[in-house]
Amino acid sequence: MKSTTVIGFLGSTLDASKFGPSRWNKWRPTVGLCMQPDLRVDRFVLLHGDYHRRLAEYVTQDIRDVSPETEVVPHVINFEDAWDFEEVYTQLLDFAQGFAFEPENEDYLVHITTGTHVAQICLFLLTEARFIPGKLLQTQPVRSKPDPTGSWNAIDLDLSRYDSIAQRFAASSRESTSFLKGGIETRNAAFNAMIDEIEQVATRSSAPLLLMGPTGAGKSLLARRIYELKADRHRLAGPFVEVNCATLKGDNAMSALFGHQKGAFTGAVADRAGLLRSADGGMLFLDEIGELGLDEQAMILRAIEEKRFLPMGSDREVASQFQLIAGTNLDLIDAAAKGTFRDDLFARLNLWTFHLPGLAERSEDIEPNIDFELERFAFAEDTRVTFNKEARERYVAFATSPAAAWSGNFRNLSASITRMATLSADGRINRETVDLEVARLQRSWTTEAGSSDKGRLLAVLGEERLSRLDPFDLPQLAEVIRVCRRNPNLSAAGRELFCVSRQHRRSTNDADRLRKYLARYDLTWADIRQ
Incomplete structure (x- = not known):
């Protein structure tokens, strides 16, 4: 049988009382939770600030009196402003990521009756995102009579377990966006028109x-x-x-x-x-x-x-x-x-x-598909991972640039997001992780250069130079590079490339003509042959 651990804030108002027998006539959420006849609390992780240390000791002693089997573990978190959402969420996230959760051995209940409203919201968000792998716990007093115990109920945030909610979500999803797109808010007009027709x-x-x-x-x-x-x-x-x-x-x-x-x-x-x-x-x-x-x-x-x-x-x-x-x-x-x-x-x-167009033809749909893949990873691995701002901007810029071949289309993108999410143990994909993934993708696509125009151009020009070229120039340059690579020298490549026009010219210095064409792109014969 698993043990039960409760995580909750000390209530600076609700848990406070005068010292003396009269305190047992008052409902105090933290103490009352440990008095429930149908809930065994093996461990209570009590969050509080240094300012309330004396109250925490007082409440801890009362818990020991009413529930000797409960181990109270005080944990100090000091907020400069307990109503600052960014500060509270950040500190609670650090707490959650540093906590040694063992869901295979313990059940976790997150008490949200005490603490500021901001703290309660943050605990809810962290539990919903599975940073805290547990259920929410709410307590309340018994109305119309003095009772120190009160009542409790747990809230499981796994919506898939609630049939009526799951059905409503499914129906709403189908009404708000095309069912065939799986809830992805695609932006490519031609693709959206095609999906609408398929749906009909x-x-x-x-x-x-x-x-x-x-x-x-x-x-x-x-x-x-x-x-x-x-x-x-x-x-x-x-x-x-x-x-x-x-x-x-x-x-x-x-x-x-x-x-x-x-x-x-x-x-x-x-x-x-x-x-x-x-x-x-x-x-x-x-x-x-x-x-x-x-x-x-x-x-x-x-x-x-x-x-x-x-x-x-x-x-x-x-x-x-x-x-x-x-x-x-x-x-x-x-x-x-x-x-x-x-x-x-x-x-x-x-x-x-x-x-169906390839991913490179739907560059405006790459960003919503990134979000879709992150959601799919969270569902599959029970771990939510996000980008930090700089990393996301870098990845989206690369993914939508001409340098991104996406030869495997959405399979490439899915694998790429999965790799970065897996390597981000802290739940945040940073710039370094993105740079490593971009390099990995470039190496992969470079090996396909013999059969892919984009791969061939990427191998010769690199990402930055390729991104500066007009799409109008890309097919011609790719063909020139392909011909140059299969010929032994400039002259032979020039003869093949200019085989029609050279018949109508007196001077046929094909090598010089090809050299000048390559120079327009800051390329030399050696650059292509490497």
Whole structure:
């Protein structure tokens, strides 16, 4: 059985009384709390200032008289101004961070009946933010008769435990912002317009949806939110089934998608329903659908159109009513032209096609997503972490600059915030932590320079110089750097870059022309070749 520790302020007015027998006719919150018949207090951490040390000793002795099993631990905190919110919060935060909490062995109750209103508010905020891992405790006197004990009740601030409150919050969230954005106040106008359209389609149509966009742009998360929205509107009753088609090859692809009968192939030792049947009545999300083979594509097309398909090794068709969402980072128009993706399947999927932009294309949405990731970290780790002002300004400036490639999109951002939050044991991300993270990201993106224009430019120019260039100049300079890196010298690179115009010039000093172009950006051949 866990022991119970109470943390609370000494009440300079409520806990005071005249010395003598009459004091036991008065309700004193701190003493009365230790007289409760249904609450055992093993330890009472009594917060007070030096000015009230005598009263603290007096109250401590009364607690020992009424509850000998309670250990009273006085803790002195001196406020210059007990009504100054910044001072009170800062000192109580220092107290909380220095306290040796052991929630696996102790239950903590935070007494908020005593102390100034500012102190009570600060204790509430620290408990709500889990700096103090406990419940709030409130006491009150018994009305109409003298009673030194009073009554008490605990308040658990974990809102997820209160069904009616959780439901109200969920409803309010859906009314105040698009459910599909997960409560993130996105600012990109084009993205917001697209989400509004998806929301209309999702609630009014059961036709397939095609989500296109780079890896990490949020296709999987959006697909799940669409499912949750439809289920909330009672348009779907079955499960959400997700599969990454890039992991399905050969017989395994057919079996995973359409199921098989026992003995259909070597290793088929039992019947298998398959993902399409598992999604009956619900939603099937085929991520990276462009990676499926042509045979699987043909069967998927029939399953979409007729809601029937043939499991492997079976001579009987099975039915499944599901809505399909397909995701891909490929250009399916180009894949269809090359013959690697079926034209008829693309035509069927192309009724509702939405292109999700990468993070670098939504720089105005980076800051609200930073806040979202911090909230997600707090929920996952039960620890709230924030930036200090200087650190946040530095990180946002870097994250929204041309130097930030965000090649992994929101996965990059999520990992970045998680790293900084994890390394900030005091609950505050500082400038040093941000600088280390920026350097880590730059190194990571630099290794991708061979395939990424931004990475290539970042490797040559560095963050500061890159941030001073107009977007108009970036594609041309990136191509020049790419050509220079694959040629042995200036002349060879110049011949490739100026292969058309050089045919119409008498003088063809391509090396000099390329050298002058690079000089416009304070670059030399050696800078690029390093």
